[in-house]
Amino acid sequence: MSEVRTAIAGARSIVVKIGSSAVTDLQTGIDLARMDLLVDALEARMRAGSDVVVVSSGAVGAGIAPLGLKKRPADLATKQAAASVGQLKMAQAWEASFSRYGRTVGQVLLTADDVSNRAHHANAQRTLDRLRALHTVPVVNENDTVATNELRFGDNDRLGALVAHLAGADALVLLSDVDGLYTGDPRKPGPDGQPARFIAEVAGPEDLDGVIAGSGGTLGTGGMASKLSAARLAADSGVPVLLAAAAQADRALADASVGTVFAARPQRLSARRFWVRHAAEALGRLTIDAGAVDAVVGRRRSLLAAGITGVAGGFSSGDVVELAGPDGVVCARGVSSYDADDIAAMLGKSSEELPADYSRPVVHADHLVRA
Template identity: 65%
Template sequence: MSQARREVAGARRIVVKVGSSSLTTAQGGLDQARLSALVDALAARAGNSQVVLVSSGAIAAGLAPLGLPRRPRDLATQQAAASVGQLTLIHAYAASFAQHRLTVGQVLLTADDVVRRSHYRNAQRTFSRLLALGVVPVVNENDTVATDEIRFGDNDRLAALVAHLVAADALVLLSDVDSLYDGDPRKGGARRIAEVLSESDVDGVSAGTTGASGLGTGGMASKLAAARLAASAGIPVLLASAEHAGSALGSAEVGTAFAATGARLSARRFWLAHAADAAGRLSLDDGAVAAVVDRRRSLLAAGITGVDGNFDAGDVVDLTDLAGRVVARGVVAFDAAELPGMIGRSSKHLAPEQRREVVHADDLVPLPHRR
């Protein structure tokens, strides 16, 4: 067994994500047998681990009660279906987990809850207390009020963010596909990838962008992106079929294992790198890129070549090289309107109140993997 698989099997705190297609029928509505089988596997794992479940399925679960033949395309009807389906979904989970004498707690999140620093910290405290009380948190995006989240199906990325937010030891992504392949397995000739040890192992992998059943919105592309995000932040990942949830949460060598490729970041640095929205961009010359990325230094005005965006001091901005590639992110110390007269100038040529770092090293996260 590989190191990544041993780490997943032995994780004391684990985040498990399941997609809509693994919980619902093609006609819409929950498939109680599949949901119960998933809960059985999760309950067995909960005997020696703390489990957080990130579950899609609210919109799909609302189709049948509303008499809708297929997933609606307009936002208002999607939100209506989510409103009805969320009740059905959490009730089914509560009843199934109760059979194992486990209590569930519903946690509904929007992108705002991980983009805003204060919300992010509050979510950390909530999860920590739920887990300390022996509760199984069931997480979903708050689809009744969300907008972009519904259109782009971001629960895979949400699961990766939650895994770091709760300091999980491992992340398991369950879907209707048993592994990662180098092509579409439905077309034949695709090779299963059992282990991903580095980025080079997934070079050239063609991952579809939509779910096979039409009920989900993430598809393999979003699962691959989520797995890479978590692995780069020091969290091993297992991607497997929901049908094999028991084996995936045990020690069987199913699915595709992603080894942790990066070091664990502090909650603040992870938030900066992956959760916060950038309000603008600063373009850096080659010397500033080397200082920020390689030497982990603060960004000074002398190294800036351009400013883009309408941001305020305290906002998060992307730092790019001269080719426009994002190399770092950080909290800017000046408003956008203040910077044009400062860029390219050394500190001694600036006014006294401007002689400070534009982005301090403590508020900066290099992102060399994006170069």
């Protein structure tokens, strides 16, 4: 077995994201039998000594049948109505299934703002830590009843990756209706007429050459593209990932012998740098000259006012901003030390030309990540 599979199999803290199709059905709502099988596998992993956080899709899917809808709603208001019914039913179902083992379940509903806002991010982290300390199984879902299109994670695959970092997990397991990563849709022949090839392990970007990832299915919003994006996001933050079929949850959670694994980067990003790169919403943009691009990207230096040529957005000190080179391509993200108006007055000035109150770098190297 590969080192990555061994690491996932032995992880003491894991996040398990479960797709809509694994627990819900368009006609009947929640599939309690399939949920029980998943909980059986999760319980076995916990008895083996691992802390488990569940990221559960399915709230909208669970609300479709009770509301008499024939398909997944397309408009936001009906989605939120379905989620308001489905979230309650999903919470009850998870609680009932885990209660067979005497487990207590805690529901954690998040919006993208809870992760992108630094204070909310810390609060969510403390809640997850405390639930686990109290031997409670956290079941996380996006708060679909209040999330708008502007405040959504996009899909629960991305949410799973963000929660894995938020919880300080040692591994992320993505369970859905696919048994791993293929070079294309395994149900269809490729452009060359040949069947798609299964990829057992992704060690780096080069292993994804030629991969064609599709969008979601009937009940969920995520497809292979979202799973691939989430796996790369988690791996980039230092968390190894296993992508497998929910029907193989017992093996996936026991020894990670199925599906596709994604190797983690050698060094885990700090919580601060991960938040800047992946979680925080950029509220503005600084255009910088070629010399500043070289300093920031090539030599990992702080951004000074002298290298800034333009400011966009109404951001404040402490907000995350994008840094774009002369060609307009974003090369980095970082936390601004000043308000947008202050930076506009500092453009192109050297440290000697600025008052003492403006002696700090505009973006310090410690609060800066390359794009």
